[in-house]
Amino acid sequence: SELDNARAGRSSSLASHPPSSDFTQKIDVNPPKGTRDFPPEEMRMRTWLFQNFREVSQLFGFEEVDFPVLESEALFVRKAGEEIKDQLYCFEDRGNRRVALRPELTPSLARLVLQKGKSVSLPLKWFAIGQCWRYERMTRGRRREHYQWNMDIIGVPNVTAEAELISSIVTFFKRIGITASDVGFKVSSRKVLQEVLRRYSVPDSLFGRVCVTIDKLEKIPMDDIKNELRAAELSEQAVEELLQILTVKSLEELEEKLGSSVEALAELKQLFSLAEKYGYSEWIHFDASIVRGLAYYTGIVFEGFDQERKLRAICGGGRYDRLLSTFGGEDVPACGFGFGDAVIIELLKDRGLLPELSPQVQNVVCALGQDLQVAASLVATRLREKGQTVDLVLENKPLKWAFKRAARVNAQRLIIVGSSEWEKGMVGVKVLSSGEQYDIRIDELE
Numbered sequence: 001s002e003l004d005n006a007r008a009g010r011s012s013s014l015a016s017h018p019p020s021s022d023f024t025q026k027i028d029v030n031p032p033k034g035t036r037d038f039p040p041e042e043m044r045m046r047t048w049l050f051q052n053f054r055e056v057s058q059l060f061g062f063e064e065v066d067f068p069v070l071e072s073e074a075l076f077v078r079k080a081g082e083e084i085k086d087q088l089y090c091f092e093d094r095g096n097r098r099v100a101l102r103p104e105l106t107p108s109l110a111r112l113v114l115q116k117g118k119s120v121s122l123p124l125k126w127f128a129i130g131q132c133w134r135y136e137r138m139t140r141g142r143r144r145e146h147y148q149w150n151m152d153i154i155g156v157p158n159v160t161a162e163a164e165l166i167s168s169i170v171t172f173f174k175r176i177g178i179t180a181s182d183v184g185f186k187v188s189s190r191k192v193l194q195e196v197l198r199r200y201s202v203p204d205s206l207f208g209r210v211c212v213t214i215d216k217l218e219k220i221p222m223d224d225i226k227n228e229l230r231a232a233e234l235s236e237q238a239v240e241e242l243l244q245i246l247t248v249k250s251l252e253e254l255e256e257k258l259g260s261s262v263e264a265l266a267e268l269k270q271l272f273s274l275a276e277k278y279g280y281s282e283w284i285h286f287d288a289s290i291v292r293g294l295a296y297y298t299g300i301v302f303e304g305f306d307q308e309r310k311l312r313a314i315c316g317g318g319r320y321d322r323l324l325s326t327f328g329g330e331d332v333p334a335c336g337f338g339f340g341d342a343v344i345i346e347l348l349k350d351r352g353l354l355p356e357l358s359p360q361v362q363n364v365v366c367a368l369g370q371d372l373q374v375a376a377s378l379v380a381t382r383l384r385e386k387g388q389t390v391d392l393v394l395e396n397k398p399l400k401w402a403f404k405r406a407a408r409v410n411a412q413r414l415i416i417v418g419s420s421e422w423e424k425g426m427v428g429v430k431v432l433s434s435g436e437q438y439d440i441r442i443d444e445l446e
């Protein structure tokens with residue numbers, strides 16, 4: 001009939017002329033461009049991933065924090081030419097305030113640390129899992145949101161903090177079956193660049209901007225990199241020396257170039273030595289070309305990458321000792337990392353390591369006949385009071401429908417409420433795995 005056609009989505013006269021009324025307007029059922037829904041199957045995967053993020057964070061003694069997804073735009077308006085600023089999802093609210101959907105979590109964390117001020121004792125070890133946003137011209141078809149896991153240590157000036165953070169990420173990878181042959185960390189220190197800039201008396205104020213430019217190596221042509229550095233008034237010699245130092249392949253070679261007095265070298269040596277003690281040396285590799293794209297890093301920087309080099313960076317982080325003072329606070333040493341929810345899932349897919357996650361309810365309870373519906377809800381309540389999960393059949397359905405439902409939700413048992421059993425204070429139990437079937441007294445059910 002017409003209605004069947006319409007229901008089946010088959011085009012028919014009814015579908016093309018819906019009942020005329022100005023309230024029925026066909027909305028787009030898809031989420032906004034660049035964003036995702038999480039229907040049950042995808043939500044189980046996300047819950048599994050976040051559960052692992054949380055358990056590792058707690059294993060390392062970190063406390064969970066969170067912040068509004070909406071922040072003052074002022075938190076993110078750094079003047080270092082970062083991509084994250086060009087893509088800021090910002091707008092003016094009805095109070096004429098400039099606000100933005102957060103593109104990352106670290107500035108919010110810094111804001112909360114400053115807000116807490118003296119009322120918190122250092123060091124702080126905080127973690128957060130939050131949705132971050134960017135407004136990209138959809139020309140590149142990339143996502144506009146993702147969830148990021150962050151761990152930060154506030155108030156520890158030495159590289160023992162970075163060593164702990166890298167250890168926590170290695171622990172996470174091991175938990176989900178990723179090994180050092182799947183993933184590695186490129187580690188460097190921005191103090192290497194800082195030292196070169198100092199030798200060419202480049203003002204500190206340009207440091208963040210130079211790092212952001214250098215992070216674009218391999219993403220934009222070399223000439224554009226050089227022009228951006230020249231625009232920052234670096235001499236030709238400084239430009240050459242900078243690009244040269246990025247090709248250094250080992251700490252020994254770095255020592256030859258910079259001399260052994262340089263702090264950057266001492267820190268990196270200490271970090272590699274700590275890695276040895278932790279037992280994750282095979283996971284980390286010095287790579288002078290790593291600078292990361294955020295302006296506020298000031299020391300050690302690192303990023304997790306897949307050994308097949310097929311994917312974008314899995315995670316990244318580093319030391320940011322000056323961020324709090326740029327918000328007008330006292331300087332507090334800090335370091336942390338961000339770990340997105342997208343690349344890691346691609347990697348697990350590639351490696352065949354995605355877990356099989358199915359819904360798991362212990363019991364389906366169904367009444368045999370409408371007049372036993374109340375009895376069924378009593379049985380469901382008794383089971384729930386004992387901590388058993390119950391999917392209670394709410395409509396008057398035949399038994400075979402309840403069996404299908406039980407199979408679909410992977411129930412362990414089907415509890416059948418029938419009139420003759422009920423009169424004897426009993427219910428029927430069907431164990432779905434074994435097929436075993438028996439009657440049991442209600443108060444013995446658990």
Ligand SMILES: CC(=O)Nc1cnc2ccccc2c1
Pocket residue numbers: 103104132133134143144145146340342343
């Ligand atoms: C691979 C991926 O989805 N990246 C991604 C997606 N959304 C973002 C949103 C804000 C900042 C960074 C983002 C990064």
